[in-house]
Amino acid sequence: MTLIVKTITRLTVGLILLYGIYIVTHGHLSPGGGFPGGVIIALSFIHLMLAFGKDLALKKLSESLASFFESFGAIMFLTIGLLGIAGGYFFFNFVLKGKPFNLFSAGIIPLCNIAICLKVGAGLFAVFVALILLKVPIKKK
Amino acid sequence: MFELHVLLLFMILGAIIAVEIKDLLSSVVAVGAVGLGLSVAFLILKAPDLAITQLVVEILCLIILIRATLKRDIPPLERGKEVVNSIIVLLFIAGFLFFAYLALKDLPSFGNPIMRVSQNYLAEGLKKTGATNLVASVILDFRAYDTLGEATVLFTAVIGVLAVLRRIGRKKVDETMKEENE
Amino acid sequence: MCLILFSIGIYCILVKRNLIKIIIGIGIAEYAVNLFFILVGYRAQGRAPILAEKEIVQNMVDPLPQALILTAIVIGLAVTVLIVSIAIRIYEKYGTFDITKIRRLRG
Numbered sequence: 001m002t003l004i005v006k007t008i009t010r011l012t013v014g015l016i017l018l019y020g021i022y023i024v025t026h027g028h029l030s031p032g033g034g035f036p037g038g039v040i041i042a043l044s045f046i047h048l049m050l051a052f053g054k055d056l057a058l059k060k061l062s063e064s065l066a067s068f069f070e071s072f073g074a075i076m077f078l079t080i081g082l083l084g085i086a087g088g089y090f091f092f093n094f095v096l097k098g099k100p101f102n103l104f105s106a107g108i109i110p111l112c113n114i115a116i117c118l119k120v121g122a123g124l125f126a127v128f129v130a131l132i133l134l135k136v137p138i139k140k141k
Numbered sequence: 142m143f144e145l146h147v148l149l150l151f152m153i154l155g156a157i158i159a160v161e162i163k164d165l166l167s168s169v170v171a172v173g174a175v176g177l178g179l180s181v182a183f184l185i186l187k188a189p190d191l192a193i194t195q196l197v198v199e200i201l202c203l204i205i206l207i208r209a210t211l212k213r214d215i216p217p218l219e220r221g222k223e224v225v226n227s228i229i230v231l232l233f234i235a236g237f238l239f240f241a242y243l244a245l246k247d248l249p250s251f252g253n254p255i256m257r258v259s260q261n262y263l264a265e266g267l268k269k270t271g272a273t274n275l276v277a278s279v280i281l282d283f284r285a286y287d288t289l290g291e292a293t294v295l296f297t298a299v300i301g302v303l304a305v306l307r308r309i310g311r312k313k314v315d316e317t318m319k320e321e322n323e
Numbered sequence: 324m325c326l327i328l329f330s331i332g333i334y335c336i337l338v339k340r341n342l343i344k345i346i347i348g349i350g351i352a353e354y355a356v357n358l359f360f361i362l363v364g365y366r367a368q369g370r371a372p373i374l375a376e377k378e379i380v381q382n383m384v385d386p387l388p389q390a391l392i393l394t395a396i397v398i399g400l401a402v403t404v405l406i407v408s409i410a411i412r413i414y415e416k417y418g419t420f421d422i423t424k425i426r427r428l429r430g
Contacts, residue, residue, distance in 0.1 A: 023193070027274065027277055028273065028274050028277050028278070029273055029274060030274065030373065031189035031190040031192075031193060031274065031276070031373060032190065032193055033190065033274075033276075033277050033280070033281075033393075035194055035393065035397050036193045036194045036197045036198075039194075039197045039198060039201060040197055042201075043197070043200065043201065046204065070296075070299065074292060074296060077289070077292060078289075081285065081289065108281070108282070109277060109278065109281050109282065112281050112285075112288075113277075113281070116288070116292065119292060119295070119296070120295060120397075123295060123296065123299040124201065124299075126299060126303065127298075127299055127302045127303070127404055128204075128205075130302060130303050130306045130307070130408075131205070131208055131302075131306065131408065131411075132208075146324070149324050149325065149328070152328060152354075153327055153328055153331065156328055156331045156332070156351050157331060159335075159347055159351070160331060160334070160335040160339070160344070160347070160348070160351075165341070165343050168343075168344070168347055169343075169347070172347050172350055172351065175351065175354060176350075176354065179354050179357070179358060182358060183361065186361050186362070186365050186384070187365070187369055187370065187372075187384045188361060188384065188389050189373070190389060190393060191361065191389055191392060191393060191396070194393055194396050194397070195357075195396055198396055198397065198399075198400045201400065202350070202400060202403055205403070205404055205407050206343075206346070206347075206403075206407065208407075209343065209407045209410060209411055210343055226337075226338055227338055230334055230337045230338055231334075234330045234333065234334060237330065237333075238326060238330060241326055242326075259385050259386060259387045262386060262387065263372070263383055263386065273373065274373050275372040275373065275383075275386045276372055276373075276386050276389050276390055276393070279386050279387060279389075279390040280390040280393060280394070284390060287390075287391070287394055288394070290394075291394045291397060291398060294398050294401055295397065295398075295401050297401075298401035298402070298404060298405050301405050301408075302404060302405060302408045305405075305408050305409060305412055306408055306411070306412070
Protein backbone atom coordinates (compact mmCIF):
# COMPACT_ATOMS: atom_id res chain seq x y z
CA MET A 1 0.00 0.00 0.00
CA THR A 2 1.14 3.54 -0.52
CA LEU A 3 2.98 5.68 2.01
CA ILE A 4 0.02 7.90 2.89
CA VAL A 5 -2.11 4.92 3.90
CA LYS A 6 0.67 3.44 6.01
CA THR A 7 1.35 6.66 7.90
CA ILE A 8 -2.29 7.34 8.70
CA THR A 9 -2.82 3.74 9.77
CA ARG A 10 0.04 3.95 12.18
CA LEU A 11 -1.46 7.06 13.74
CA THR A 12 -5.11 6.07 14.04
CA VAL A 13 -5.35 2.34 14.63
CA GLY A 14 -4.70 2.67 18.36
CA LEU A 15 -7.41 5.33 18.61
CA ILE A 16 -9.93 3.07 16.91
CA LEU A 17 -9.20 0.26 19.39
CA LEU A 18 -9.58 2.64 22.34
CA TYR A 19 -12.87 3.98 20.98
CA GLY A 20 -14.23 0.46 20.62
CA ILE A 21 -13.34 -0.39 24.23
CA TYR A 22 -15.03 2.84 25.37
CA ILE A 23 -18.28 1.97 23.60
CA VAL A 24 -18.32 -1.51 25.14
CA THR A 25 -17.67 -0.55 28.74
CA HIS A 26 -20.09 2.39 28.79
CA GLY A 27 -22.82 0.23 27.29
CA HIS A 28 -25.24 0.80 30.11
CA LEU A 29 -24.85 4.57 30.30
CA SER A 30 -24.86 5.80 26.71
CA PRO A 31 -25.86 4.23 23.39
CA GLY A 32 -23.82 1.34 22.06
CA GLY A 33 -23.48 -1.92 23.91
CA GLY A 34 -21.60 -5.10 23.10
CA PHE A 35 -22.42 -5.59 19.42
CA PRO A 36 -21.16 -2.41 17.74
CA GLY A 37 -18.19 -2.31 20.12
CA GLY A 38 -17.12 -5.80 19.09
CA VAL A 39 -17.43 -4.94 15.41
CA ILE A 40 -15.29 -1.80 15.90
CA ILE A 41 -12.54 -3.81 17.57
CA ALA A 42 -12.58 -6.31 14.69
CA LEU A 43 -12.45 -3.39 12.22
CA SER A 44 -9.28 -2.04 13.85
CA PHE A 45 -7.46 -5.33 13.26
CA ILE A 46 -8.81 -5.53 9.71
CA HIS A 47 -7.53 -2.01 9.07
CA LEU A 48 -4.08 -3.12 10.19
CA MET A 49 -4.22 -6.11 7.88
CA LEU A 50 -5.40 -4.11 4.86
CA ALA A 51 -2.65 -1.52 5.15
CA PHE A 52 0.36 -3.66 6.00
CA GLY A 53 -0.26 -7.11 4.55
CA LYS A 54 -1.31 -10.21 6.35
CA ASP A 55 1.98 -11.25 7.96
CA LEU A 56 2.25 -8.31 10.34
CA ALA A 57 -1.40 -8.53 11.41
CA LEU A 58 -1.14 -12.27 12.01
CA LYS A 59 1.84 -11.65 14.26
CA LYS A 60 -0.32 -9.41 16.45
CA LEU A 61 -3.26 -11.79 16.71
CA SER A 62 -2.84 -15.29 15.35
CA GLU A 63 -5.75 -17.46 14.23
CA SER A 64 -5.64 -19.91 17.13
CA LEU A 65 -5.72 -17.03 19.61
CA ALA A 66 -8.76 -15.55 17.84
CA SER A 67 -10.63 -18.84 17.94
CA PHE A 68 -9.76 -19.25 21.63
CA PHE A 69 -11.16 -15.79 22.41
CA GLU A 70 -14.38 -16.48 20.59
CA SER A 71 -15.11 -19.72 22.42
CA PHE A 72 -14.13 -18.10 25.71
CA GLY A 73 -16.59 -15.28 25.15
CA ALA A 74 -19.44 -17.67 24.37
CA ILE A 75 -18.73 -19.83 27.43
CA MET A 76 -18.54 -16.76 29.67
CA PHE A 77 -21.92 -15.54 28.45
CA LEU A 78 -23.52 -18.92 29.10
CA THR A 79 -21.94 -19.18 32.56
CA ILE A 80 -23.24 -15.79 33.62
CA GLY A 81 -26.69 -16.88 32.58
CA LEU A 82 -26.57 -20.27 34.25
CA LEU A 83 -25.32 -18.88 37.54
CA GLY A 84 -28.53 -16.93 37.75
CA ILE A 85 -30.42 -20.18 38.21
CA ALA A 86 -29.20 -20.26 41.79
CA GLY A 87 -31.13 -17.06 42.40
CA GLY A 88 -34.45 -18.22 41.04
CA TYR A 89 -34.83 -18.09 37.30
CA PHE A 90 -32.59 -18.01 34.22
CA PHE A 91 -30.54 -14.79 33.83
CA PHE A 92 -31.40 -13.53 37.28
CA ASN A 93 -29.64 -10.27 38.01
CA PHE A 94 -27.66 -11.20 41.09
CA VAL A 95 -24.73 -8.77 41.15
CA LEU A 96 -25.65 -5.83 43.32
CA LYS A 97 -26.60 -2.57 41.75
CA GLY A 98 -24.83 0.60 42.69
CA LYS A 99 -25.99 4.17 42.23
CA PRO A 100 -27.06 5.02 38.68
CA PHE A 101 -24.75 7.04 36.39
CA ASN A 102 -21.66 5.35 37.84
CA LEU A 103 -19.49 2.97 35.91
CA PHE A 104 -20.08 0.05 38.26
CA SER A 105 -23.84 0.15 38.40
CA ALA A 106 -26.47 -2.10 36.82
CA GLY A 107 -25.53 -5.55 37.99
CA ILE A 108 -24.99 -8.08 35.29
CA ILE A 109 -25.11 -5.86 32.22
CA PRO A 110 -21.46 -4.72 31.86
CA LEU A 111 -20.18 -8.30 32.24
CA CYS A 112 -22.52 -9.50 29.51
CA ASN A 113 -21.37 -6.66 27.27
CA ILE A 114 -17.70 -7.65 27.64
CA ALA A 115 -18.47 -11.32 26.88
CA ILE A 116 -20.39 -10.39 23.72
CA CYS A 117 -17.64 -8.00 22.61
CA LEU A 118 -14.98 -10.73 22.79
CA LYS A 119 -17.16 -13.16 20.90
CA VAL A 120 -18.19 -10.86 18.07
CA GLY A 121 -14.78 -9.27 17.56
CA ALA A 122 -12.79 -12.50 17.46
CA GLY A 123 -15.36 -14.23 15.26
CA LEU A 124 -15.43 -11.51 12.61
CA PHE A 125 -11.64 -11.32 12.53
CA ALA A 126 -11.41 -15.09 12.02
CA VAL A 127 -13.89 -14.87 9.13
CA PHE A 128 -11.85 -12.16 7.43
CA VAL A 129 -8.61 -14.11 7.79
CA ALA A 130 -10.29 -17.14 6.20
CA LEU A 131 -11.47 -15.01 3.27
CA ILE A 132 -7.99 -13.60 2.66
CA LEU A 133 -6.00 -16.79 3.06
CA LEU A 134 -7.95 -18.66 0.39
CA LYS A 135 -5.56 -18.73 -2.53
CA VAL A 136 -7.32 -18.59 -5.87
CA PRO A 137 -5.47 -20.56 -8.56
CA ILE A 138 -5.24 -18.45 -11.71
CA LYS A 139 -7.10 -20.26 -14.46
CA LYS A 140 -5.75 -19.81 -17.97
CA LYS A 141 -8.76 -20.40 -20.23
CA MET B 142 -41.63 14.93 8.77
CA PHE B 143 -40.32 16.59 5.69
CA GLU B 144 -36.69 15.49 6.02
CA LEU B 145 -37.76 11.88 6.42
CA HIS B 146 -39.48 11.92 3.04
CA VAL B 147 -36.44 13.51 1.38
CA LEU B 148 -34.21 10.83 2.88
CA LEU B 149 -36.52 8.05 1.71
CA LEU B 150 -36.47 9.50 -1.80
CA PHE B 151 -32.66 9.48 -1.74
CA MET B 152 -32.63 5.84 -0.61
CA ILE B 153 -35.06 4.78 -3.35
CA LEU B 154 -32.96 6.54 -5.97
CA GLY B 155 -29.82 4.83 -4.68
CA ALA B 156 -31.55 1.44 -4.74
CA ILE B 157 -32.69 1.90 -8.35
CA ILE B 158 -29.12 2.80 -9.37
CA ALA B 159 -27.75 -0.24 -7.53
CA VAL B 160 -30.15 -2.59 -9.29
CA GLU B 161 -29.90 -1.34 -12.86
CA ILE B 162 -26.25 -0.49 -13.42
CA LYS B 163 -24.07 -3.05 -15.16
CA ASP B 164 -20.74 -2.50 -13.43
CA LEU B 165 -20.54 -4.59 -10.26
CA LEU B 166 -18.24 -2.28 -8.31
CA SER B 167 -20.52 0.75 -8.80
CA SER B 168 -23.58 -1.12 -7.58
CA VAL B 169 -21.74 -2.18 -4.42
CA VAL B 170 -20.89 1.48 -3.75
CA ALA B 171 -24.56 2.41 -4.29
CA VAL B 172 -25.65 -0.15 -1.70
CA GLY B 173 -23.19 1.45 0.70
CA ALA B 174 -24.86 4.83 0.11
CA VAL B 175 -28.30 3.32 0.83
CA GLY B 176 -27.03 1.91 4.13
CA LEU B 177 -25.58 5.29 5.08
CA GLY B 178 -28.93 6.95 4.39
CA LEU B 179 -30.60 4.34 6.58
CA SER B 180 -28.26 5.20 9.45
CA VAL B 181 -29.17 8.90 9.18
CA ALA B 182 -32.87 7.90 9.12
CA PHE B 183 -32.38 6.03 12.39
CA LEU B 184 -30.91 9.21 13.88
CA ILE B 185 -33.92 11.25 12.77
CA LEU B 186 -36.26 8.70 14.36
CA LYS B 187 -34.43 9.08 17.71
CA ALA B 188 -32.70 5.68 17.94
CA PRO B 189 -28.96 6.28 18.54
CA ASP B 190 -28.09 2.65 19.41
CA LEU B 191 -29.33 1.46 16.06
CA ALA B 192 -27.60 4.26 14.16
CA ILE B 193 -24.17 3.28 15.54
CA THR B 194 -24.75 -0.41 14.89
CA GLN B 195 -26.07 0.08 11.35
CA LEU B 196 -23.16 2.35 10.36
CA VAL B 197 -20.49 -0.06 11.57
CA VAL B 198 -22.18 -3.15 10.12
CA GLU B 199 -22.57 -1.38 6.76
CA ILE B 200 -18.82 -0.72 6.58
CA LEU B 201 -18.07 -4.38 7.23
CA CYS B 202 -20.57 -5.50 4.60
CA LEU B 203 -18.93 -3.20 2.05
CA ILE B 204 -15.47 -4.65 2.75
CA ILE B 205 -16.68 -8.22 2.33
CA LEU B 206 -18.69 -7.52 -0.85
CA ILE B 207 -15.71 -5.77 -2.45
CA ARG B 208 -13.57 -8.78 -1.63
CA ALA B 209 -16.01 -10.92 -3.60
CA THR B 210 -16.17 -8.73 -6.70
CA LEU B 211 -12.71 -7.27 -7.02
CA LYS B 212 -10.52 -9.73 -8.84
CA ARG B 213 -13.19 -11.44 -10.89
CA ASP B 214 -13.86 -10.73 -14.49
CA ILE B 215 -17.46 -9.81 -15.19
CA PRO B 216 -18.96 -12.36 -17.59
CA PRO B 217 -21.13 -10.89 -20.36
CA LEU B 218 -24.80 -11.77 -19.94
CA GLU B 219 -27.00 -12.25 -22.95
CA ARG B 220 -30.56 -10.94 -23.25
CA GLY B 221 -32.63 -14.10 -23.09
CA LYS B 222 -36.32 -14.18 -22.31
CA GLU B 223 -35.99 -11.29 -19.88
CA VAL B 224 -38.97 -9.23 -21.04
CA VAL B 225 -41.67 -11.80 -20.24
CA ASN B 226 -40.04 -12.46 -16.87
CA SER B 227 -40.01 -8.74 -15.97
CA ILE B 228 -43.69 -8.24 -16.85
CA ILE B 229 -44.83 -11.16 -14.71
CA VAL B 230 -42.76 -9.93 -11.77
CA LEU B 231 -44.16 -6.41 -12.11
CA LEU B 232 -47.73 -7.75 -12.05
CA PHE B 233 -46.95 -9.75 -8.93
CA ILE B 234 -45.43 -6.70 -7.22
CA ALA B 235 -48.51 -4.60 -8.08
CA GLY B 236 -50.78 -7.19 -6.50
CA PHE B 237 -48.54 -7.42 -3.45
CA LEU B 238 -48.56 -3.63 -2.94
CA PHE B 239 -52.35 -3.52 -3.22
CA PHE B 240 -52.85 -6.19 -0.57
CA ALA B 241 -50.22 -4.65 1.68
CA TYR B 242 -52.01 -1.30 1.55
CA LEU B 243 -55.28 -2.98 2.52
CA ALA B 244 -53.64 -4.82 5.39
CA LEU B 245 -51.72 -1.89 6.82
CA LYS B 246 -54.65 0.53 7.04
CA ASP B 247 -55.46 -0.72 10.53
CA LEU B 248 -52.18 0.27 12.11
CA PRO B 249 -52.32 3.24 14.53
CA SER B 250 -51.51 6.52 12.86
CA PHE B 251 -47.92 7.65 12.49
CA GLY B 252 -46.67 9.10 15.75
CA ASN B 253 -49.00 7.51 18.29
CA PRO B 254 -47.98 3.93 19.03
CA ILE B 255 -49.98 1.73 21.37
CA MET B 256 -47.12 0.79 23.71
CA ARG B 257 -48.88 -1.45 26.17
CA VAL B 258 -45.85 -3.47 27.22
CA SER B 259 -43.32 -0.70 26.89
CA GLN B 260 -45.00 1.50 29.48
CA ASN B 261 -43.95 -1.04 32.11
CA TYR B 262 -40.42 -1.19 30.74
CA LEU B 263 -40.10 2.58 30.78
CA ALA B 264 -41.54 3.04 34.23
CA GLU B 265 -39.70 0.28 36.07
CA GLY B 266 -36.46 0.03 34.07
CA LEU B 267 -34.34 2.19 36.31
CA LYS B 268 -35.66 0.68 39.53
CA LYS B 269 -35.29 -2.97 38.59
CA THR B 270 -31.98 -2.98 36.77
CA GLY B 271 -30.18 0.22 37.63
CA ALA B 272 -29.11 0.92 34.05
CA THR B 273 -29.81 4.25 32.46
CA ASN B 274 -29.68 3.03 28.86
CA LEU B 275 -33.16 1.58 28.59
CA VAL B 276 -32.58 -0.23 25.28
CA ALA B 277 -29.56 -2.06 26.76
CA SER B 278 -31.62 -3.01 29.79
CA VAL B 279 -34.30 -4.44 27.50
CA ILE B 280 -31.92 -6.59 25.43
CA LEU B 281 -29.78 -7.81 28.31
CA ASP B 282 -32.12 -8.06 31.25
CA PHE B 283 -35.76 -8.24 30.29
CA ARG B 284 -35.19 -10.21 27.09
CA ALA B 285 -31.88 -11.96 27.52
CA TYR B 286 -33.02 -15.14 25.72
CA ASP B 287 -33.11 -13.29 22.41
CA THR B 288 -29.53 -12.13 22.89
CA LEU B 289 -28.49 -15.70 23.60
CA GLY B 290 -30.15 -16.80 20.37
CA GLU B 291 -28.38 -14.06 18.44
CA ALA B 292 -24.99 -15.06 19.84
CA THR B 293 -25.69 -18.62 18.70
CA VAL B 294 -26.57 -17.45 15.18
CA LEU B 295 -23.30 -15.51 14.92
CA PHE B 296 -21.34 -18.50 16.18
CA THR B 297 -22.99 -20.76 13.59
CA ALA B 298 -22.27 -18.31 10.79
CA VAL B 299 -18.57 -18.12 11.72
CA ILE B 300 -18.30 -21.92 11.88
CA GLY B 301 -20.08 -22.19 8.52
CA VAL B 302 -17.69 -19.79 6.79
CA LEU B 303 -14.63 -21.50 8.25
CA ALA B 304 -15.96 -24.88 7.09
CA VAL B 305 -16.79 -23.76 3.55
CA LEU B 306 -13.53 -21.98 2.83
CA ARG B 307 -11.08 -24.41 4.32
CA ARG B 308 -9.52 -27.55 3.09
CA ILE B 309 -10.23 -27.77 -0.60
CA GLY B 310 -8.48 -24.45 -1.13
CA ARG B 311 -5.30 -25.99 0.13
CA LYS B 312 -5.76 -29.05 -2.04
CA LYS B 313 -6.20 -26.96 -5.15
CA VAL B 314 -3.03 -25.01 -4.39
CA ASP B 315 -1.14 -28.28 -4.06
CA GLU B 316 -2.59 -29.55 -7.32
CA THR B 317 -1.63 -26.47 -9.28
CA MET B 318 1.83 -26.53 -7.78
CA LYS B 319 2.18 -30.17 -8.79
CA GLU B 320 1.01 -29.34 -12.32
CA GLU B 321 3.58 -26.60 -12.61
CA ASN B 322 6.35 -28.88 -11.40
CA GLU B 323 5.58 -31.62 -13.88
CA MET C 324 -43.42 4.59 1.57
CA CYS C 325 -40.75 2.16 2.56
CA LEU C 326 -42.80 -0.59 0.93
CA ILE C 327 -41.52 0.80 -2.37
CA LEU C 328 -37.94 0.13 -1.22
CA PHE C 329 -38.93 -3.42 -0.30
CA SER C 330 -40.51 -4.05 -3.67
CA ILE C 331 -37.37 -2.79 -5.45
CA GLY C 332 -35.38 -5.36 -3.50
CA ILE C 333 -37.80 -8.17 -4.38
CA TYR C 334 -37.73 -7.19 -8.08
CA CYS C 335 -33.95 -7.34 -8.04
CA ILE C 336 -33.93 -10.82 -6.47
CA LEU C 337 -36.37 -12.28 -9.00
CA VAL C 338 -35.26 -10.75 -12.29
CA LYS C 339 -31.51 -10.31 -12.33
CA ARG C 340 -29.18 -13.08 -13.43
CA ASN C 341 -25.90 -12.15 -11.86
CA LEU C 342 -25.29 -13.73 -8.46
CA ILE C 343 -23.86 -10.58 -6.87
CA LYS C 344 -26.97 -8.62 -7.91
CA ILE C 345 -29.11 -11.16 -6.06
CA ILE C 346 -27.05 -10.65 -2.92
CA ILE C 347 -27.48 -6.87 -3.26
CA GLY C 348 -31.25 -7.33 -3.61
CA ILE C 349 -31.40 -9.35 -0.38
CA GLY C 350 -29.53 -6.55 1.39
CA ILE C 351 -31.92 -3.86 0.12
CA ALA C 352 -35.00 -5.84 1.21
CA GLU C 353 -33.52 -6.31 4.68
CA TYR C 354 -32.87 -2.54 5.06
CA ALA C 355 -36.50 -1.81 4.11
CA VAL C 356 -37.91 -4.22 6.72
CA ASN C 357 -35.77 -2.77 9.53
CA LEU C 358 -36.84 0.77 8.63
CA PHE C 359 -40.50 -0.24 8.63
CA PHE C 360 -40.38 -1.59 12.17
CA ILE C 361 -38.79 1.53 13.59
CA LEU C 362 -41.32 3.73 11.78
CA VAL C 363 -44.15 1.90 13.56
CA GLY C 364 -42.83 2.57 17.04
CA TYR C 365 -42.20 6.31 16.73
CA ARG C 366 -43.92 8.81 18.97
CA ALA C 367 -44.35 12.34 17.68
CA GLN C 368 -41.96 14.73 19.48
CA GLY C 369 -40.54 11.95 21.60
CA ARG C 370 -37.05 11.69 23.05
CA ALA C 371 -34.39 9.04 22.70
CA PRO C 372 -34.87 6.27 25.28
CA ILE C 373 -31.86 7.10 27.42
CA LEU C 374 -32.32 8.74 30.80
CA ALA C 375 -30.34 11.79 31.68
CA GLU C 376 -30.15 13.36 35.12
CA LYS C 377 -33.30 15.09 36.40
CA GLU C 378 -35.55 14.11 33.51
CA ILE C 379 -39.10 12.86 33.41
CA VAL C 380 -39.89 9.49 31.95
CA GLN C 381 -42.88 10.09 29.79
CA ASN C 382 -42.83 11.08 26.15
CA MET C 383 -40.14 8.64 25.10
CA VAL C 384 -39.90 6.67 21.90
CA ASP C 385 -40.78 2.98 22.12
CA PRO C 386 -37.69 0.98 23.23
CA LEU C 387 -38.99 -2.51 22.47
CA PRO C 388 -38.79 -2.53 18.64
CA GLN C 389 -35.35 -0.93 18.87
CA ALA C 390 -34.05 -3.86 20.90
CA LEU C 391 -35.44 -6.41 18.44
CA ILE C 392 -34.13 -4.60 15.37
CA LEU C 393 -30.66 -4.37 16.93
CA THR C 394 -30.62 -8.16 16.95
CA ALA C 395 -31.95 -8.26 13.39
CA ILE C 396 -29.19 -6.01 12.00
CA VAL C 397 -26.44 -8.25 13.36
CA ILE C 398 -28.18 -11.38 12.05
CA GLY C 399 -28.40 -9.75 8.61
CA LEU C 400 -24.64 -9.27 8.70
CA ALA C 401 -24.12 -12.96 9.51
CA VAL C 402 -26.36 -14.05 6.60
CA THR C 403 -24.55 -11.77 4.15
CA VAL C 404 -21.13 -13.07 5.16
CA LEU C 405 -22.22 -16.70 4.72
CA ILE C 406 -23.84 -16.07 1.32
CA VAL C 407 -20.76 -14.26 0.00
CA SER C 408 -18.45 -17.10 1.04
CA ILE C 409 -20.67 -19.65 -0.76
CA ALA C 410 -20.69 -17.40 -3.85
CA ILE C 411 -16.88 -17.36 -3.88
CA ARG C 412 -16.81 -21.16 -3.83
CA ILE C 413 -19.36 -21.32 -6.67
CA TYR C 414 -17.19 -19.03 -8.77
CA GLU C 415 -14.19 -21.27 -8.30
CA LYS C 416 -16.04 -24.39 -9.32
CA TYR C 417 -17.95 -23.10 -12.34
CA GLY C 418 -15.98 -20.07 -13.46
CA THR C 419 -18.98 -17.79 -13.91
CA PHE C 420 -21.60 -15.90 -11.91
CA ASP C 421 -24.49 -16.42 -14.34
CA ILE C 422 -27.20 -18.43 -12.64
CA THR C 423 -28.60 -19.99 -15.79
CA LYS C 424 -25.33 -21.82 -16.33
CA ILE C 425 -25.02 -23.21 -12.81
CA ARG C 426 -27.81 -25.73 -13.13
CA ARG C 427 -26.07 -29.06 -13.09
CA LEU C 428 -25.91 -30.74 -9.71
CA ARG C 429 -22.71 -32.73 -9.44
CA GLY C 430 -23.33 -36.17 -8.08
